[in-house]
Amino acid sequence: MAAVYLMKPENFIDGQLNIPESGNGIPDILDEAAWGVKHLLAVQQENGGVGTWFETTGHPGQGEGLPDKEKRSYYVSAPSRNSSLEYAAAASTLALALKKANRSAESEKYWKSAQKAWQFALNDKNRHAAVFQYNGKVIYYREEPFLYGENLLKAGVNLYLLTGERKYLESVLEDQKRIQESFSKDFWKWSPLTWMMLFEAEELSSPVADEYRKVILRDADKMLENQGNAYPYRTLWHAHNAGWVHAMAWGNYHPLRRAMILIAAHKLTGEEKYLDGAYLANDYHNGTNPLGRTMTSGLGKIYPAVFLDLVSYADGIGEFVPGITPYGNTFGLDKNAVKMVYGENAEKLPIFRRYVNLEFLSVPSSEYSVWETIAPAVVTTGYLIEKPALPPEELKNRKPAGDFRELPGYRALP
Numbered sequence: 557m558a559a560v561y562l563m564k565p566e567n568f569i570d571g572q573l574n575i576p577e578s579g580n581g582i583p584d585i586l587d588e589a590a591w592g593v594k595h596l597l598a599v600q601q602e603n604g605g606v607g608t609w610f611e612t613t614g615h616p617g618q619g620e621g622l623p624d625k626e627k628r629s630y631y632v633s634a635p636s637r638n639s640s641l642e643y644a645a646a647a648s649t650l651a652l653a654l655k656k657a658n659r660s661a662e663s664e665k666y667w668k669s670a671q672k673a674w675q676f677a678l679n680d681k682n683r684h685a686a687v688f689q690y691n692g693k694v695i696y697y698r699e700e701p702f703l704y705g706e707n708l709l710k711a712g713v714n715l716y717l718l719t720g721e722r723k724y725l726e727s728v729l730e731d732q733k734r735i736q737e738s739f740s741k742d743f744w745k746w747s748p749l750t751w752m753m754l755f756e757a758e759e760l761s762s763p764v765a766d767e768y769r770k771v772i773l774r775d776a777d778k779m780l781e782n783q784g785n786a787y788p789y790r791t792l793w794h795a796h797n798a799g800w801v802h803a804m805a806w807g808n809y810h811p812l813r814r815a816m817i818l819i820a821a822h823k824l825t826g827e828e829k830y831l832d833g834a835y836l837a838n839d840y841h842n843g844t845n846p847l848g849r850t851m852t853s854g855l856g857k858i859y860p861a862v863f864l865d866l867v868s869y870a871d872g873i874g875e876f877v878p879g880i881t882p883y884g885n886t887f888g889l890d891k892n893a894v895k896m897v898y899g900e901n902a903e904k905l906p907i908f909r910r911y912v913n914l915e916f917l918s919v920p921s922s923e924y925s926v927w928e929t930i931a932p933a934v935v936t937t938g939y940l941i942e943k944p945a946l947p948p949e950e951l952k953n954r955k956p957a958g959d960f961r962e963l964p965g966y967r968a969l970p
Contacts, residue, residue, distance in 0.1 A: 791840050
């Protein structure tokens with residue numbers, strides 16, 4: 557979200573999303589981005605280390621699920637070099653965006669925190685090691701000896717741009733070859749947007765930036781080819797004979813998630829074909845799909861009415877929380893879906909007709925996450941809007957439905 561603000565700051569204003577922070581003078585999308593790292597800032601240790609994995613001892617039971625009523629203890633993982641570097645990359649991106657939004661005090665808070673995390677990560681004495689018992693066995697763990705290329709590049713470039721101090725580029729420049737090789741090999745794991753500031757650092761204009769541009773445009777052109785010729789609905793997904801066509805679960809196939817590669821390509825080239833592809837992906841998300849409904853709760857007239865969201869079960873409100881984008885299609889068929897819905901002939905169904913929502917019994921299609929489905933939808937549509945606007949009173953005063961089973965999206969048919 558901070559990255560798309562840096563790409564198109566003119567598209568975002570304060571009050572745009574009607575959130576609790578609206579009115580504080582900060583564009584709402586950056587308030588949302590800050591919400592995503594505040595818990596990490598809160599657990600940063602004095603030496604700069606940041607643990608990034610939070611967990612508790614179990615899932616909420618019957619009648620539980622509201623965060624403000626949680627009684628379990630939560631735990632945070634021990635800081636490692638790479639977890640701290642990951643935090644430094646995220647916090648420094650937010651700091652750059654806040655700086656661009658002329659919020660210098662907020663920006664300084666995050667870049668100084670990122671700086672401390674960076675220093676922790678670059679010290680190989682902080683390589684995490686542990687010995688513990690699990691199921692009666694002694695487990696030995698030691699963190700890998702290298703720093704992940706994506707976060708090293710992102711954090712280093714960001715901190716250089718924030719401070720003007722060349723020392724932040726030194727580790728990046730020393731490791732360019734490995735970063736480049738890692739990028740070429742594992743690009744599918746990395747966000748196509750978080751390297752946009754790479755082109756602001758002239759010292760890195762080649763070869764890392766050249767490789768980045770080449771891979772972005774290669775994958776964007778492949779996606780456009782698939783969108784135009786692989787499926788009748790012009791969905792943004794791998795062709796039927798591609799190696800990754802089956803990997804739809806956990807929100808992977810969401811068109812606005814895939815469209816991030818197209819808005820990156822458009823930002824790099826200005827070519828309209830990439831923008832057209834992103835708009836088509838937006839159409840698919842908003843109803844031009846086999847189910848004939850939008851993919852985000854509360855959006856449009858026919859939208860997901862029930863999905864795996866604990867707050868929606870526990871809050872006593874009939875309609876489920878709006879603004880949530882469940883995972884949806886999974887390509888493969890959940891065994892519970894075969895048993896309870898489709899029967900033994902299920903494999904004959906076309907891929908996009910296999911969707912079924914069994915909530916707790918079909919997690920890969922019924923759950924969601926901020927980073928996998930919600931944020932990509934926000935980011936892509938945020939890039940596509942022509943100008944920012946405040947929400948109308950009708951939308952701000954909208955009342956939830958009394959019973960989600962009465963919503964047309966509850967029984968949406970292909």
